Amino acid sequence: MTALSLLPAGALLPAFEWLQHTYLGETIRHSATLIALLEIVHLIGLTILIGTILMVDLTLLGVGIGRHPVSRIARELDAFTGIGLGIVLASGPFIFCSEAVRCYRTPVFWIKMMLLAIAVVFHFTIHRRVTRAEPPEPRQVARIVAGLSLALWFGIALAGKGIAIFQP
């Protein structure tokens, strides 16, 4: 699988190599403690992110808790979703730059990045509009949006694990 089909094959490789050979990349790469700490932070961020998104999407699907309006649940959890997203986005690049070249050669890394880009845009546009809608969007719309959101974030978490498993 080509990394980014819009670019000529291998166009990004020098940038990835450079990143891995920076002082930061080398330092993290050679410290099992740093990598472990970064992965722990990343995983805890993901837990906060997934937990809050799960709650909002289940409410959107109509299988949440009681009959609380989605807009209120979403508003009450928004800050935590932001914190979780902030933690994963802040820790991820550090882990990445310690093994940029390996990531480059791992298709599942590119799948994760594509899904992540789609999920972030989707989250702050369509998902936000639907979860904030007053009066609520029709049930079918809400269900499709919740299903998509859950599938995207689950896919990202799965692909993240996949990066560690599929070593080229």
Add this chain to the structure above:
Amino acid sequence: MFLLSICQWVDSTRLSAIIRQSNWLFSTLDTIHTLGIVFVAGAIMLVDLRLLGLGLRSVPVAQLVSRIVPSTLWGFGLMLVTGGLLFSSEAVKMYHSPAFRIKLLMLVLAGLNALLFHRTVYRDVARWDPSSIVPARARMAGLLSLILWIAIIAAGRAIAYAPGYDLG
């Protein structure tokens, strides 16, 4: 030692050998276990945040607990099964892993904390829930749970960095 000889016996079983020798089986169990913890801890975190008065303040504690706890128990069962199988594939290594011991200890403490919460302050939930002020003991249980689950995730991740493991 008694525990060590049990671990040695576990390692000598056929089940242990099958998982140890099958890359895909180990990876699948590992993936289910990791994604599972993200969902289980994410859901528990919602209850903790509510007890701390930080999130989902419009949802009554009793409603949240009665909806979330049963699902997390199922999830926890899945964690036990996948975790037990992962453990069985390298029991002696786990016996020598400090991170694994810390994780087990934290799990026991998290269980005791939850049990104590349900047996004491949660019994009167109907009395304090409507007042929207969470009693100090319940807040304490929420804070402890939050800290313990973060520690469980951290220790779990750290197991992969135990001596003798390949990094990554």
